[in-house]
Amino acid sequence: DSLCNAERGWAFERVVGGELEGFDHKEINSIESRGECERLCLLEDEFPCRSAEFDSDARRCTLSRDDRRTQPEAFRYGAGNNVDYIENQCTKPLPDCSYTSSKKDVTVVAMDDILYSRTVQDCERFCDDARAFNCRSFSQKDDRCYLSGDDSITLPDTKQPDEPGAVYKEKVCTRSTCDGGMFIYEKTTSHFLRTARQENLPLSSNTPGITKECARLCRDQGADCPAFSIDYNGQRCFTLDRNTQGRGDDLVERDGSNYFEKICLRGKIENCRDKVWAFERVPGRKLEGFDDKIIDQVPNRRDCEEFCLSESSFPCLSADYNLVTLACSLSRETRRTQPDSFQPSRDTEYLENSCIATEQLSCPYKRTDNAYPRYLDTIVSRVTDDIACEKQCTFYEDFLCRSFAFYASASQCFISGDDTASAQDGALQSRPGTDYFERSCENIFSSVEETENIILDTETEQTAGQTLPQERRCTFGRLEYEKTTGYELIRAKPYRLYSRRDGGITGEC
Numbered sequence: 001d002s003l004c005n006a007e008r009g010w011a012f013e014r015v016v017g018g019e020l021e022g023f024d025h026k027e028i029n030s031i032e033s034r035g036e037c038e039r040l041c042l043l044e045d046e047f048p049c050r051s052a053e054f055d056s057d058a059r060r061c062t063l064s065r066d067d068r069r070t071q072p073e074a075f076r077y078g079a080g081n082n083v084d085y086i087e088n089q090c091t092k093p094l095p096d097c098s099y100t101s102s103k104k105d106v107t108v109v110a111m112d113d114i115l116y117s118r119t120v121q122d123c124e125r126f127c128d129d130a131r132a133f134n135c136r137s138f139s140q141k142d143d144r145c146y147l148s149g150d151d152s153i154t155l156p157d158t159k160q161p162d163e164p165g166a167v168y169k170e171k172v173c174t175r176s177t178c179d180g181g182m183f184i185y186e187k188t189t190s191h192f193l194r195t196a197r198q199e200n201l202p203l204s205s206n207t208p209g210i211t212k213e214c215a216r217l218c219r220d221q222g223a224d225c226p227a228f229s230i231d232y233n234g235q236r237c238f239t240l241d242r243n244t245q246g247r248g249d250d251l252v253e254r255d256g257s258n259y260f261e262k263i264c265l266r267g268k269i270e271n272c273r274d275k276v277w278a279f280e281r282v283p284g285r286k287l288e289g290f291d292d293k294i295i296d297q298v299p300n301r302r303d304c305e306e307f308c309l310s311e312s313s314f315p316c317l318s319a320d321y322n323l324v325t326l327a328c329s330l331s332r333e334t335r336r337t338q339p340d341s342f343q344p345s346r347d348t349e350y351l352e353n354s355c356i357a358t359e360q361l362s363c364p365y366k367r368t369d370n371a372y373p374r375y376l377d378t379i380v381s382r383v384t385d386d387i388a389c390e391k392q393c394t395f396y397e398d399f400l401c402r403s404f405a406f407y408a409s410a411s412q413c414f415i416s417g418d419d420t421a422s423a424q425d426g427a428l429q430s431r432p433g434t435d436y437f438e439r440s441c442e443n444i445f446s447s448v449e450e451t452e453n454i455i456l457d458t459e460t461e462q463t464a465g466q467t468l469p470q471e472r473r474c475t476f477g478r479l480e481y482e483k484t485t486g487y488e489l490i491r492a493k494p495y496r497l498y499s500r501r502d503g504g505i506t507g508e509c
Contacts, residue, residue: 003042003043003090004042004089004090005090005131007131007132008089008090008131008132008133009112009132009133009149010089010133010149011038011042011088011089011090012038012086012087012088012089013086013087013089013154014034014084014085014086014087015077015084015085015086015087016081016083016084017077017078017079017080017081017083017084017085018053018068018075018076018077018079018083018084018085019053019075019076019079019083019085020051020053020064020066020067020068020071020074020075020076020085021074021075021076022074023064023065023066023071023074024053024062024063024064025047025063025064025065025066026044026046026047026062026063026064027060027061027062027063028040028060028061028062028063029058029059029060029061030059031054031059031060031061032059033054034054034056034084034086036061037052037054037061037086038052038086038088040052040061040063041061041063041086041088042088042090044063047065048065048091048092048224049063049064049065049088049091050064050065050066050067050070050087050088050091051063051064051066051067051068051085051086051087051088052064052085052086052088053079053083053084053085053086054083054084054086055082055083056082056083056084057082067087067088068085068087068153069094069153069173069174070094070174072153089133089134092224092241093134093173093241093242094173094174094223095173095223095226095227095241095242095243095245096173096174096226096243096245096246097128097171097172097173097174097242097245097246097247098171098172098245098246099124099169099170099171099172099246100169100170100172101169102120102167102168102169103160103167103168103169104166104167104168105162105163105164105165105166106139106160106161106162106163106166106168107139107141107146107160107161107162107163107166107168108137108138108139108146108147108148108150108160108168109148109150109155109158109160109161110148110149110150110155111146111147111148112132112133112135112147112148112149113130113132113133113146113147114144114145114146114147115144115145115147116143116144116145117140117143117144117145118143119140120140120167120169121249122140122145123138123139123140123145123147124138124169124247125195125247125249125250126138126145126147127147127171128171128195128242128247128250129195130147133149134149135147135148135149135171136148136149136150136151136153136154136170136171137150137151137168137169137170137171138168138169139163139166139167139168139169140166140167141163141165141166141167142165151170151171152170171246177264178264178266180266181264181265181266181267181269182264182265182266182269182272182273183219183262183263183264184262184263184265184269184272184275184277184278185215185260185261185262185263185276185277185278186260186261186263186277186278186279186280186281186351187258187259187260187277187279187280187281187354187417188251188258188259188260188261188280188281188282188283189258189280189282189375189418189422189423190253190254190255190256190257190258190422190423190424190426191251191252191253191254191257191258191259191283192229192251192252192254192257192259193227193229193240193242193243193244193247193250193251193259194250194251194252195242195247195250196227196229196240196241196242196250197240197241197242198229198238198239198240198241199238199239200236200237200238201214201217201218201228201237201238201239202217203217203236203237206235207235207379208235208376208379209376209377209378209379209414209415210230210235210236210237211230211276211377211378211399211417212276212377212378212398214228214230214237214260215228215260215276215277217237217239218239218260218262219262221239224239225239225240225262226240226241226242226243226261226262227239227240227242227243227244227259227260227261227262228240228260229257229258229259229260230257230258230260231256231257232256232257232258232374232375232376233256233374243261243262244261248283248323251283255423255426256374256375256426258375258418260277261281263278263302263305264302265278265302265305265306265309266306267306267309267310268306268309268310269309269355271309271355271356271357272309272355274397274398275354275355275398275399276377276398276399276417277354277399277417278305278309278353278354278355279305279351279352279353279354279355280351280352280354280422281301281349281350281351281352282335282349282350282351282352282422283349284344284345284346284348284349285335285342285343285344285345285348285349285350286320286329286342286343286345286348286350287318287320287331287333287334287335287338287341287342287343287350288341288342288343288345289341290331290332290333290338290341291320291329291330291331292314292316292330292331292332293311293313293314293316293329293330294327294328294329294330295307295327295328295329295330296325296326296327296328297326297327298321298326298327298328299326301321301349301351303328304319304321304328304351305319305351305353307319307328307330308328308330308351308353309353309355311330314332315332315356315360316330316331316332316353317331317332317333317334317337317352317353317356318330318331318333318334318335318350318351318352318353319331319350319351319353320345320348320349320350320351321348321349321351322347322348323347323348323349324347325347334352334441335350335352335421336363336419336421336439336441336442337441337442338442339421339442354399354400354417356400358394358395358396358397358400358401360496361394361400361439361441362494363439363440363441364439364440365390365437365438365439365440366437366438366440367435367436367437368428368435368436368437368438369435369436370430370431370432370433370434370435371405371428371429371430371431371434371435371436372405372407372414372428372429372431372434372436373403373404373405373414373415373416373418373419373427373428373429373436374418374423374426374427374428374429375416375417375418375423375427376414376415376416377399377415377416377417377418378398378415379412379413379414379415380392380412380413380415381410381411381412381413382411383406383411383412383413384411385406385408386406386408386435386437387490388413389404389405389406389413389437390404390437390490391490392404392413392415393413393415393437394490396415399417400417401415401416401417402416402417402418402419402421402422402438402439403416403418403419403427403436403437403438403439404416404436404437404438405431405434405435405436405437406434406435406437407431407433407434408433408434409433414434419438419439420438497509
C-alpha cells in the first residue's frame with residue numbers, strides 16, 4: 001500500500017513488444033522476472049520511475065523517468081515478444097491536463113466505471129477524481145458518465161463504438177518545461193484546489209511565516225510539485241499533485257488558505273527573478289472600465305501575463321483575461337487603486353502584477369489597533385517600533401508587502417502579501433497589543449507625469465489669498481537643496497523621478 005494506492009485496480013500497464021527508444025535512465029541486469037522489474041520501478045528513489053522495459057532473454061530491466069505520454073515520438077512497437085514495456089500507474093500523474101474537443105455519437109471502448117452525472121462538466125470532474133485507475137477518457141450520455149482507463153494511445157487501432165447522443169472526450173496530460181523562461185508562482189488568495197491530492201511539505205520548524213520556505217521546497221521538487229497550498233491557520237503547507245490546467249472550476253474559496261500555482265514566464269522577466277510570486281490571480285473578477293490596451297486572441301492566461309510584463313507604453317499593473325473571447329486587457333490601474341470598479345465577471349480572471357518595484361507603491365498606510373494579518377508570510381525580529389516595521393514592509397523585496405503589524409512586546413514585525421483588498425474581512429485577526437497597518441492606494445497617482453500635471457494645475461488655479469508651501473516659494477532667490485546623510489523621510493509619499501541600474505544618478509535627480 002505504501003508503494004501504490006490500495007484503491008488501485010492495476011499497478012502497471014503492459015505492452016508486449018513495446019519500447020521507449022532513447023530514454024533509458026537506469027539499467028539493472030540479472031533480473032529473473034517481469035514482476036521483479038516492476039518492483040524495482042516502484043522502489044526506485046533516485047528519480048520517479050514512470051516506465052520500464054523487461055527483456056526476458058537478456059534478463060535485463062531498464063528504468064525510465066519518461067513514458068509513452070511524456071515522449072510519444074519515442075514509443076515503438078515491434079521490439080519482439082521477449083520485450084515487455086511496462087508503465088507505472090502508481091506514480092504521480094502529470095500536472096498539466098486538459099480535455100480534447102468533444103466527439104459526438106461515439107463512446108469509450110473499454111468501460112471501467114459508470115457514474116450518475118447531469119452534464120459533461122460533471123463527467124470531467126469524475127474523471128479527474130478517479131482513484132481506482134488513471135482515467136484517460138470518458139463519455140457522457142443522458143444521465144450516465146462512462147469512465148475508461150484507455151484512450152487512443154493505449155488502443156491506437158481500435159474503432160470507437162457508435163453511440164447516438166453520446167459525447168466523448170480524452171484527457172491529455174503533459175509535463176511542463178520552461179526553456180528560455182523561468183518557473184515562478186501565481187498566488188490565489190483564500191482559495192484551494194478541491195480535487196488535488198496533497199502531501200505535507202517538510203518544514204524546518206513550526207514558526208509562523210513559512211511562505212518562502214514552502215515556495216522553495218515546491219520549486220526543488222520540480223515537475224512533481226506543480227502547485228502548493230498554505231494553511232495559514234495551522235501554519236502548514238502542502239504539495240499538490242495537479243494544477244488548474246483544464247480544471248479551473250475546481251479552484252474554490254476557502255478562508256485562511258492560499259493557492260500557489262507554478263507557471264513558466266518568458267520575455268521581460270528581470271523584475272520577477274527575486275520574487276516569491278509574479279502575479280495575484282482572482283478567478284471570476286475583472287477591473288471594469290480601465291482598459292488601457294486590449295490584445296485579441298491571446299491563447300492562454302500566462303501569455304496575457306507576459307504581455308503585461310513586456311508593456312512599454314505605460315506601467316502595466318494589472319490585466320484581465322477573458323477565457324471565452326481570449327481577450328487580454330492591460331491596465332495601469334488595479335483593484336486597490338480603483339476598488340469600486342473591481343466587479344464580478346464569470347468568464348474573466350483578474351491578474352495583478354507583483355513584479356513591480358516595491359517603491360512604486362507610494363501609498364500611505366492606514367492603522368487598525370489590536371489586530372494582525374491572518375495571512376502572515378514572514379516575521380522580522382528585533383524591530384524597535386512601528387516606524388521601523390513600516391520601513392521593513394515598504395522596502396521588502398521578496399514580494400510586495402501589502403500589510404504589516406508591529407508586536408511591541410516581542411519586537412516583531414509581521415509581514416503579509418495580502419490585505420483587505422485580497423482577503424476581505426478575513427485579512428485580519430484580533431490580537432491585543434498589536435497594531436495592524438495596510439497600504440491605502442485608492443486615488444494615488446499612478447505615474448510621475450500625472451503628479452507633475454496636478455502640481456501645474458494647482459499653480460494655474462491658485463486664487464487670491466492662497467500661498468504656495470514654504471519649500472516652493474522663493475521670490476527673490478533660487479531654490480537649492482540641503483543634503484542630510486544617513487536619513488530618510490519615512491512618511492513621505494515618494495514618486496519615482498529617475499532610475500539607472502548602475503547608479504550615479506544624483507545629478508539627474
